[in-house]
Amino acid sequence: MISIQHVSKTFSPVGHRGADATAVHALNDINLEIADGDIFGIIGMSGAGKSTLVRTINLLERPTEGRVVVDGQDVTQLAGADLRAYRRRVAMIFQNFGLLAQKTVLANVCFPFLAAAGKVTEADRERALGLLERVGLKEKANAYPSQLSGGQQQRVAIARALACDPEVILCDEATSALDPKSTNTILKLLRDINRETHVTLVVITHSMDVVEKICKNVAVLENGRVVEQGPVERVFEAPSAQATRVLLGRVDWDA
Numbered sequence: 001m002i003s004i005q006h007v008s009k010t011f012s013p014v015g016h017r018g019a020d021a022t023a024v025h026a027l028n029d030i031n032l033e034i035a036d037g038d039i040f041g042i043i044g045m046s047g048a049g050k051s052t053l054v055r056t057i058n059l060l061e062r063p064t065e066g067r068v069v070v071d072g073q074d075v076t077q078l079a080g081a082d083l084r085a086y087r088r089r090v091a092m093i094f095q096n097f098g099l100l101a102q103k104t105v106l107a108n109v110c111f112p113f114l115a116a117a118g119k120v121t122e123a124d125r126e127r128a129l130g131l132l133e134r135v136g137l138k139e140k141a142n143a144y145p146s147q148l149s150g151g152q153q154q155r156v157a158i159a160r161a162l163a164c165d166p167e168v169i170l171c172d173e174a175t176s177a178l179d180p181k182s183t184n185t186i187l188k189l190l191r192d193i194n195r196e197t198h199v200t201l202v203v204i205t206h207s208m209d210v211v212e213k214i215c216k217n218v219a220v221l222e223n224g225r226v227v228e229q230g231p232v233e234r235v236f237e238a239p240s241a242q243a244t245r246v247l248l249g250r251v252d253w254d255a
């Protein structure tokens with residue numbers, strides 16, 4: 001269980017203290033509970049704070065205030081080896097896939113082993129090939145990312161995310177750069193992996209379509225605040241926040 005408790009994040013301007021240097025309050029008192037095995041959507045417009053919020057979960061961003069408690073442990077207090085160990089439990093995939101262009105598909109999937117242990121064993125390579133098979137790309141093991149379509153690159157990124165057997169995968173706009181067909185392939189793959197492994201998925205998106213297709217619960221973020229949250233069916237049936245109605249397209253676009 002991931003418990004986000006009163007998390008705020010303020011970006012202070014660095015380097016100059018001029019009168020026009022204003023702080024950005026990216027997150028304001030966020031409270032969320034994400035259950036193990038859930039597919040939890042975080043939706044909001046561009047600039048709402050989604051990426052900042054998801055980055056506080058793996059501590060790529062440190063909250064200015066509040067705590068992130070995972071399985072009863074305040075992970076915002078972790079440092080050094082404990083922090084590195086925690087980060088291995090939380091994988092991430094991105095809009096632009098984040099593959100290493102100079103490395104083959106197989107080497108990309110093996111990269112977490114290299115990062116964690118300084119070497120890649122034969123057993124690691126076998127495991128990576130198994131993961132490539134799971135995402136349907138075993139025959140591309142020796143190809144380079146640039147030789148793959150966007151959807152295929154994201155499947156490689158998913159295989160890489162699974163390499164360290166994570167408890168959580170953070171997906172930040174994972175399908176936003178893909179066409180509708182590749183989007184569906186990726187969403188189905190993520191849903192099936194969730195069912196098979198019970199890995200928790202945190203799905204950041206600006207698309208209600210993505211939320212409707214795979215999420216069980218959703219939080220709507222607006223200007224760094226959670227304005228609505230609940231089970232997806234309830235939120236679609238009876239949205240309470242104006243921001244949700246806009247995202248659902250239930251407000252005239254030129255109103």
Ligand SMILES: Nc1ncnc2c1ncn2[C@@H]1O[C@H](COP(=O)(O)OP(=O)(O)O)[C@@H](O)[C@H]1O
Binds near residue numbers: 011
């Ligand atoms: N490193 C940073 N420094 C300063 N401001 C930032 C930084 N990262 C994000 N922001 C600001 O925080 C707000 C939320 O950004 P972000 O979390 O990227 O939103 P989203 O992912 O929902 O589009 C925006 O106003 C953005 O400009």
Ligand SMILES: [Mg+2]
Binds near residue numbers: 052
């Ligand atoms: Mg973002």
